[in-house]
Amino acid sequence: MTNLLEIEDLSVGFRTPRGNLQAVRNATLTLAPGESIGIVGESGSGKTVLSRAVMGLLPSTATRTGSIVYQGREISDLPRDEVRDLWGTGMAMIFQDPMTALNPTRRIGSQLSESLVVRLKMDKGAARQKSVELLRRVRIPDPEGMLRKFPYQLSGGMRQRIMIAIAVSCGPELLFADEPTTALDVTVQAQVLELLDELRAENNTAMVLVTHDLGVVAGHTDKIAVMYAGDVVEYAPTKRLYASMKMPYTEALLNSIPRLETPTGSRLPVIEGRLPDPTKEVAGCAFADRCPYVSEKCRAEKPPLMDAGDGHLYRCWFPIGGVN
Amino acid sequence: MAGSGKAHLRPTDDRVLVVEDLTVEFRISRDKIVKAVSGVSLDLVRGETLAIVGESGCGKSTLGKAVLQIPKPTSGSVNFLGKELTELKGDTLRDMRPAMQMIFQDPISSLDPRLTVSETLAEPLRVWNKGTETEIQAKIDDLLVNVNLDPSVVRDRRSYEFSGGQCQRISIARALALEPTMIICDEPVSALDVSVQAQILNLLQDMKDRYGLTLIFISHDLAVVKAVSTRVMVMYLGKVCEVADPDSVYQRTRHHYTKALVGSVPIPDPTRKPTGNLIQGEPPSPMNPPSGCRFRTRCAAASEQCAAEEPQLREVAPGHFVACHHPIEV
Numbered sequence: 237m238t239n240l241l242e243i244e245d246l247s248v249g250f251r252t253p254r255g256n257l258q259a260v261r262n263a264t265l266t267l268a269p270g271e272s273i274g275i276v277g278e279s280g281s282g283k284t285v286l287s288r289a290v291m292g293l294l295p296s297t298a299t300r301t302g303s304i305v306y307q308g309r310e311i312s313d314l315p316r317d318e319v320r321d322l323w324g325t326g327m328a329m330i331f332q333d334p335m336t337a338l339n340p341t342r343r344i345g346s347q348l349s350e351s352l353v354v355r356l357k358m359d360k361g362a363a364r365q366k367s368v369e370l371l372r373r374v375r376i377p378d379p380e381g382m383l384r385k386f387p388y389q390l391s392g393g394m395r396q397r398i399m400i401a402i403a404v405s406c407g408p409e410l411l412f413a414d415e416p417t418t419a420l421d422v423t424v425q426a427q428v429l430e431l432l433d434e435l436r437a438e439n440n441t442a443m444v445l446v447t448h449d450l451g452v453v454a455g456h457t458d459k460i461a462v463m464y465a466g467d468v469v470e471y472a473p474t475k476r477l478y479a480s481m482k483m484p485y486t487e488a489l490l491n492s493i494p495r496l497e498t499p500t501g502s503r504l505p506v507i508e509g510r511l512p513d514p515t516k517e518v519a520g521c522a523f524a525d526r527c528p529y530v531s532e533k534c535r536a537e538k539p540p541l542m543d544a545g546d547g548h549l550y551r552c553w554f555p556i557g558g559v560n
Numbered sequence: 561m562a563g564s565g566k567a568h569l570r571p572t573d574d575r576v577l578v579v580e581d582l583t584v585e586f587r588i589s590r591d592k593i594v595k596a597v598s599g600v601s602l603d604l605v606r607g608e609t610l611a612i613v614g615e616s617g618c619g620k621s622t623l624g625k626a627v628l629q630i631p632k633p634t635s636g637s638v639n640f641l642g643k644e645l646t647e648l649k650g651d652t653l654r655d656m657r658p659a660m661q662m663i664f665q666d667p668i669s670s671l672d673p674r675l676t677v678s679e680t681l682a683e684p685l686r687v688w689n690k691g692t693e694t695e696i697q698a699k700i701d702d703l704l705v706n707v708n709l710d711p712s713v714v715r716d717r718r719s720y721e722f723s724g725g726q727c728q729r730i731s732i733a734r735a736l737a738l739e740p741t742m743i744i745c746d747e748p749v750s751a752l753d754v755s756v757q758a759q760i761l762n763l764l765q766d767m768k769d770r771y772g773l774t775l776i777f778i779s780h781d782l783a784v785v786k787a788v789s790t791r792v793m794v795m796y797l798g799k800v801c802e803v804a805d806p807d808s809v810y811q812r813t814r815h816h817y818t819k820a821l822v823g824s825v826p827i828p829d830p831t832r833k834p835t836g837n838l839i840q841g842e843p844p845s846p847m848n849p850p851s852g853c854r855f856r857t858r859c860a861a862a863s864e865q866c867a868a869e870e871p872q873l874r875e876v877a878p879g880h881f882v883a884c885h886h887p888i889e890v
Binding site: 278279375377391392393394421422423424425426427429448449450451452454455474475478479488489490492493494495496498499500501502503504505506507508510 | 615616617723724725753754755756757758759761762765780781782783784786787788789790805806807810820821822823824825826827828829830831833839840841842
């Protein structure tokens with residue numbers, strides 16, 4: 237099967253007054269049509285920058301190396317207007333904050349039909365009809381009435397549904413969802429994730445789901461890339477990752493999730509400390525200072541990406557369960 | 561669900577806070593009134609952590625603020641440390657404020673961006689004349705150490721230089737400065753990364769033990785409150801559904817709405833499928849709530865009785881209260 241997306245050796249840095257900030261280092265990932273990948277990490281791990289780099293949404297202060305091949309075509313060096321041609325029909329993005337991602341001065345109907353008119357060359361009537369259909373698909377009650385509303389009249393969950401309707405309106409091959417449920421209640425989060433699964437199954441859409449929560453990606457992805465301080469530190473099929481994770485960081489991230497089974501009054505396992513300063517290069521493993529299994533080798537030498545078989549890669553000298 | 565009643569109140573002498581029949585209404589136009597909180601009663605025994613759980617718009621934050629009289633509730637009584645807060649005004653109400661503090665959801669916007677950390681913490685101490693300037697500065701260092709921040713590093717920085725988790729630590733230090741009896745935490749971790757959430761939850765536990773605090777912990781996520789609370793109160797559309805200790809709420813859930821909340825918590829295990837108890841849609845408008853039980857429009861077990869008659873809170877097991885005509889059998 238040919239891949240829809242192949243990212244190879246992608247690095248992204250930003251020029252800042254304090255020096256070069258390396259946000260993503262040599263990331264290599266692939267995604268087949270209809271497949272879904274979770275990119276997981278803490279704030280500042282580079283997960284959002286990685287997805288924005290693929291979409292061509294990096295600011296002008298960014299420096300990028302490496303290759304991004306989309307449908308067999310190198311897109312990392314395309315001029316801006318050719319990248320734009322891919323948006324909507326090829327790649328689309330659902331942004332994190334549904335409160336600010338919609339234009340507050342325009343009605344839902346006009347924001348929803350915009351891409352239909354521009355991309356799919358629909359006339360106004362057809363675009364309106366399609367908009368109503370899309371709103372119905374994302375389970376908005378009274379879709380006709382919704383077209384006349386402004387974003388401020390809607391709850392966060394409703395707005396996120398509108399964002400999803402806009403993102404899927406032109407039938408994209410690849411959907412980026414950047415923390416699509418972080419701003420939402422757990423009940424609405426569960427509904428939105430279920431909706432995304434349904435829409436993807438219908439059109440065989442591939443998805444990149446960016447999140448800090450290993451609980452969210454577990455039931456909704458085929459494979460997962462865990463990022464830490466700009467590096468992909470573990471990369472594996474979802475089931476395999478949860479069954480036999482290799483990275484102490486992934487384990488710590490999983491353990492810190494509050495669960496219903498947690499005994500009352502108990503202390504939650506935490507990851508002490510914080511990410512290293514991204515403007516400074518770390519000699520060894522970037523997680524060394526926070527890792528419970530750290531040894532001298534970790535501080536001296538950065539571990540390479542190692543292969544545990546079955547498409548399971550990790551970056552650790554002393555992986556959980558040992559080296560196989 | 562969505563019931564009234566006071567069966568869950570505990571008439572002991574050790575109560576810090578007793579709220580009875582609290583109602584908060586907001587008039588949004590001449591003939592439109594939003595009933596954010598409708599006749600909620602609760603009590604808080606010294607040293608306990610009461611979690612108030614529900615979706616956006618269920619009135620949980622409004623309830624927390626109404627306890628602090630910001631704004632004053634429309635009706636009902638709030639008795640804090642033996643004083644009826646709803647009857648206090650001006651200076652007499654102000655005198656109660658050091659004993660009741662609040663920690664807000666958004667850690668970054670709840671700190672003044674123009675003040676340094678030491679100024680932020682000094683403000684309440686100066687306003688309440690808590691010692692000389694030297695004593696105040698020593699107290700600030702003490703507070704920062706308690707919330708695991710290094711005073712020599714953070715003292716002179718401003719909020720924008722910190723991460724969300726660090727800002728929340730500063731907010732906690734600020735709330736502790738006047739040595740309150742009770743702190744109301746309004747979604748203190750929902751804006752934070754999972755890894756940082758755990759740190760802040762543990763810190764709140766530590767501070768509770770060290771300062772002998774009584775806490776109200778407001779959250780939409782049942783999993784978050786599980787570790788920290790001693791009693792859980794589930795709210796829906798301004799009413800109380802279920803009150804019990806955390807283990808009973810999760811293991812012997814009686815209310816259909818609580819069941820849906822439990823089923824919505826993501827499970828970090830790809831081999832386990834969600835329980836399939838998802839509720840659809842969103843709560844109805846609090847301007848025009850359904851008759852009888854307010855949850856009936858989204859409830860699978862709803863009957864005619866639910867539309868006609870509002871369920872009252874009743875005890876279904878020792879310490880476990882539910883407001884439902886057809887509670888789940890366990």
